[in-house]
Amino acid sequence: MQGNNKALQSFLIESEENLAQLEQDIVALEREPEDHERIDSAFRAVHTIKGTCGFFGFCHLEALGHAIEDVLGAMRDGKLHMTRDRATILLEGVDFCRALLTLINNDGNDGEHTPEELIQRLREQLEHAEEAPAEAEPEPVASATAEPDAPAPATDQTETGADQGDSPPEKPADASASEQSPRESTVRVDVVLLDKLMNVVGELVLTRNQLLQHTTNQNDAQLVNLSQRLNLVTSELQEGLMQTRMQPIRNAWSTYPRLLLELEKKTGKRVNPILKGGDTELDRSLLEAIRDPLIHLVRNAVDHGLESPQARQAAGKPEAGTLTLSAYHESGNVIVEVSDDGAGLDSDKILRRAIEAGLLRPEQAEQLSERQRINFIFEPGFSTASQVSDLSGRGVGLDVVRTNIEKIGGSIDIKSKRGVGTTIKLKIPLTLAIVPALIVRCMHQRFAIPQVNLMEVVYLEADKQEAEIQTVHDALVYRLRGRLLPLIDMRTILEMGERETQKDQFILVLSADQQEFGLLVDDVRDTEEIVVKPLGKLLKDTPCFAGATIMGDGRVALILDVKSLADYAGVTRQERRLRHADTLPNTAEDNTIRVAENYLLIKPNSGEGRSAIALSKVSRLEEISADRIEYSGGREVVQYRGGILPLIRLNPATDNEEDNEVIKIVVQPTEHGEVGIVVNDILDIVADQNTQISQNASQDGLLGAGIVLGRVTDFIDCDTLVRKALNTNPSAQSEDGNER
Amino acid sequence: MEHTLRTRVRDRLGILVVDDSNAVRSLITAKLHELSEDTYDLDVRQAADGEQALLETEKHTFDLILLDVEMPGMGGLEACRMLRQRHCPARIAMLSSMTSAEAHLAGRQAGCDNYLVKPPHDSDLRSILRLVSLRKQASA
Numbered sequence: 035m036q037g038n039n040k041a042l043q044s045f046l047i048e049s050e051e052n053l054a055q056l057e058q059d060i061v062a063l064e065r066e067p068e069d070h071e072r073i074d075s076a077f078r079a080v081h082t083i084k085g086t087c088g089f090f091g092f093c094h095l096e097a098l099g100h101a102i103e104d105v106l107g108a109m110r111d112g113k114l115h116m117t118r119d120r121a122t123i124l125l126e127g128v129d130f131c132r133a134l135l136t137l138i139n140n141d142g143n144d145g146e147h148t149p150e151e152l153i154q155r156l157r158e159q160l161e162h163a164e165e166a167p168a169e170a171e172p173e174p175v176a177s178a179t180a181e182p183d184a185p186a187p188a189t190d191q192t193e194t195g196a197d198q199g200d201s202p203p204e205k206p207a208d209a210s211a212s213e214q215s216p217r218e219s220t221v222r223v224d225v226v227l228l229d230k231l232m233n234v235v236g237e238l239v240l241t242r243n244q245l246l247q248h249t250t251n252q253n254d255a256q257l258v259n260l261s262q263r264l265n266l267v268t269s270e271l272q273e274g275l276m277q278t279r280m281q282p283i284r285n286a287w288s289t290y291p292r293l294l295l296e297l298e299k300k301t302g303k304r305v306n307p308i309l310k311g312g313d314t315e316l317d318r319s320l321l322e323a324i325r326d327p328l329i330h331l332v333r334n335a336v337d338h339g340l341e342s343p344q345a346r347q348a349a350g351k352p353e354a355g356t357l358t359l360s361a362y363h364e365s366g367n368v369i370v371e372v373s374d375d376g377a378g379l380d381s382d383k384i385l386r387r388a389i390e391a392g393l394l395r396p397e398q399a400e401q402l403s404e405r406q407r408i409n410f411i412f413e414p415g416f417s418t419a420s421q422v423s424d425l426s427g428r429g430v431g432l433d434v435v436r437t438n439i440e441k442i443g444g445s446i447d448i449k450s451k452r453g454v455g456t457t458i459k460l461k462i463p464l465t466l467a468i469v470p471a472l473i474v475r476c477m478h479q480r481f482a483i484p485q486v487n488l489m490e491v492v493y494l495e496a497d498k499q500e501a502e503i504q505t506v507h508d509a510l511v512y513r514l515r516g517r518l519l520p521l522i523d524m525r526t527i528l529e530m531g532e533r534e535t536q537k538d539q540f541i542l543v544l545s546a547d548q549q550e551f552g553l554l555v556d557d558v559r560d561t562e563e564i565v566v567k568p569l570g571k572l573l574k575d576t577p578c579f580a581g582a583t584i585m586g587d588g589r590v591a592l593i594l595d596v597k598s599l600a601d602y603a604g605v606t607r608q609e610r611r612l613r614h615a616d617t618l619p620n621t622a623e624d625n626t627i628r629v630a631e632n633y634l635l636i637k638p639n640s641g642e643g644r645s646a647i648a649l650s651k652v653s654r655l656e657e658i659s660a661d662r663i664e665y666s667g668g669r670e671v672v673q674y675r676g677g678i679l680p681l682i683r684l685n686p687a688t689d690n691e692e693d694n695e696v697i698k699i700v701v702q703p704t705e706h707g708e709v710g711i712v713v714n715d716i717l718d719i720v721a722d723q724n725t726q727i728s729q730n731a732s733q734d735g736l737l738g739a740g741i742v743l744g745r746v747t748d749f750i751d752c753d754t755l756v757r758k759a760l761n762t763n764p765s766a767q768s769e770d771g772n773e774r
Numbered sequence: 775m776e777h778t779l780r781t782r783v784r785d786r787l788g789i790l791v792v793d794d795s796n797a798v799r800s801l802i803t804a805k806l807h808e809l810s811e812d813t814y815d816l817d818v819r820q821a822a823d824g825e826q827a828l829l830e831t832e833k834h835t836f837d838l839i840l841l842d843v844e845m846p847g848m849g850g851l852e853a854c855r856m857l858r859q860r861h862c863p864a865r866i867a868m869l870s871s872m873t874s875a876e877a878h879l880a881g882r883q884a885g886c887d888n889y890l891v892k893p894p895h896d897s898d899l900r901s902i903l904r905l906v907s908l909r910k911q912a913s914a
Contacts, residue, residue: 239823242863505874532871634875654873657888695901696888700875 042138042667044104045086047222048136052079054288056102057128061291063109064121070110077106083131092144095134101156102127108160122299125292136218192637225318228279235268235275236468236565242268243586272468277315283361283370286310286325286632290332294357297336304343304354314361316368320462323442324370327435331372331458332357334432339376339456349453351375367418367444368464373457381407385647388413409451412436440546440597443486471564471583473591474542475557476524477531480591482564483542487596488548490539491558500653500675501703506632509604512541512552518650519543521552522603528578535675546597562586566593577602604762633749634700635742637715638684644717645684645748646740647700653708654701655716660694673703681761684711684750704756711755718743779866781837786815788835792827792853793820793842793869800892802869809900826846836864838906843870843881851884852905853858865906869894877890 059076062649063069084099103125108114130152134144242265287309294305316324342354347353355373361368385399388410399407412432440448443463451454463469463486471482472491492514494502503521504511510521521541525531534556541552564583573579581597601679633646634655662672663681670681681699699710720742735755736748785790789806792912799820810816819834821827823845832837839857843850854866867888868881890898 363847505876649875652875654891655875655878655889656873656891657898658895659897659899661897661901662895695905696898701873716875716882719875 055079063116067116084130094144094148101153240584247586257683306354308358310360335374339374370460473559474555482593482765489543494539522552546600635717636713790839795844824853842882855885
């Protein structure tokens, strides 16, 4: 019984493979009906299935297999020719075989009915076979002359990669032919076992790392030698095991010819597929992960990318569109490209759609580069297809493709030229199990951050912090080379403590989902190849973490999931807002300035007037006792955070007792350090105003006046004000002080 | 007895210190006593969160409430809003480690009179006490 079961399992596996082979062959034959090797291969595949069925008594599958075999046999004998219709019927047969195999897998038998109708249709094909030879007779002659050329395009179009990879070009191109010899030298291994082995090797790598760290402190030459040896062997083992998990990307492509055939039928377009670099290998888990995104891209390319044959002709292109899939290695990553020679992306249409969808404002559009425009197709909720077809319009957009690719540490890029075509480039890491990571420290804990997400590291001195880190919309931002970078403070987000402001910090510039943000950490340690371990059950639901790893010294470090962290901290939304604010024009035109900043509305003095200070120039608001005011060089100052904060008054001292008791200061970073602007009251924050400021240079320290919330408001020019205040003759300033 | 107690209370400043950290409460309480020595008499009570603070204000009258912003359960901002809704006459000073303009304004909008940054400077507390005392005298 046991033995029988095992046999059944291997029958199922083999049959699946044979069906896959059969399918590929049928599709290839539809394009190249005279490819005899293909016919033989297809025939063999179905023959094997049919033959084995007899042992198990799967009579329905046997009958179906027989019918398919007969049709292919007629083709092999030159009595019948492959046509698109015939291919379709044969593929239906393949699908039905699959269904029967599933049935066998679940119930142990192949059901109760023979697919009579399908078998009947297959048999009908044979009726034509009798007449065929007479009609087809001239054809073999014609194709005989074409023969020398014919195989070349065939290999070119579907198996070019195989040719490039191996020296004998013909054999590997035909998978079934090459399968014969290596069959004895290969062993089938359960994937679960491979995963387990990978895990064990991971443990070994960790132990090795610990041992190495330990032995460096020892004085034992023998021990050091042995551990070096262990080191090498472990690396070799690790590498070898990684290789066993590698699969050629061809495996993910195997279904494409079939897919394209269906797409062609549905869209009425002709597609000429070119597959390059099918031998490029990828970790199997990654291969699985990119399978669906790739199919999506291919569907998209045919459905939206390529034009109809008429349109192509009109544009002076060959009727059949070319779809190129290529895979190759590039600096430790695998690159997979899907490119078509279709109409290219219509960036105007994309823009219109993006504006409709509220992804940007019309006035921002002019500022965008072609590339930026095109990239909107990756935004959630975006689809340019004017009509939703059942091919690609499944409500799943490119944003999902991007998300899935980024989930495995990859990235996606798009290039398009109108009228020429579109290329989508996927960059995928070789493996997921072991990743290079940066080790950082936050308080007493260490964290690993995958290198793929890391753009750069910025060192931030403690005394520059206040000046360089600002608050916008309740969130921290850092001005990185003139660009606002949303900041996440690690301590705050992980509730480890409050933000460190007294000591030097590091900002890690991370990118997730095509958005960059900064992460404030206490220290940056080292880069290390870490082995990713899944988190235990208890920690499964925590956001922000992708797993854990064991460091060389035996301690555990959590691995940050950069994308989740960004989502958790709400950076994504924040960044979008900043980006929009950033892309707004800020050049002065004539004598008006367009303002795209948030402003702090204040009352400069006890009067009715109102003023606005750019929020980006505000680091904090403080209320302090007037008793704390001291004088230095005739200027009002307060001791503040271990330093001296010069005060600038917008209001002359008033009689209001409260104002004289507790003063409100707006702390601003300047190039000379922080200064505090003393205001009478703080009223509000006005967001993103498109206020027109009319410049009247009547007063130094004012940018001009504008209307905010229905009232005339002075816009304070902080830079000038501060410069003026700090440069003024101290004696003049002291009058101010003496008045009080 | 009851009567004398009441007249005495009027001379004293009733203060409620609200903070979820026992340590902070004790420190502030001690600091208040230290600062008001020889100047004011203080009656300082404590509460660990917004709810407790509201309960306290139902039982007692305060001249000053020092309110932490971030607390588990009802935080300082909400507590402040509730107190203002109930027309609590006390001066309310927020105490927070958040110094951003937004945080400051949020406190303002919740109805606080002062928004101090943790840890408060002695002078700040002294000024606040002075203001509380002035207002009390004015209303008396």
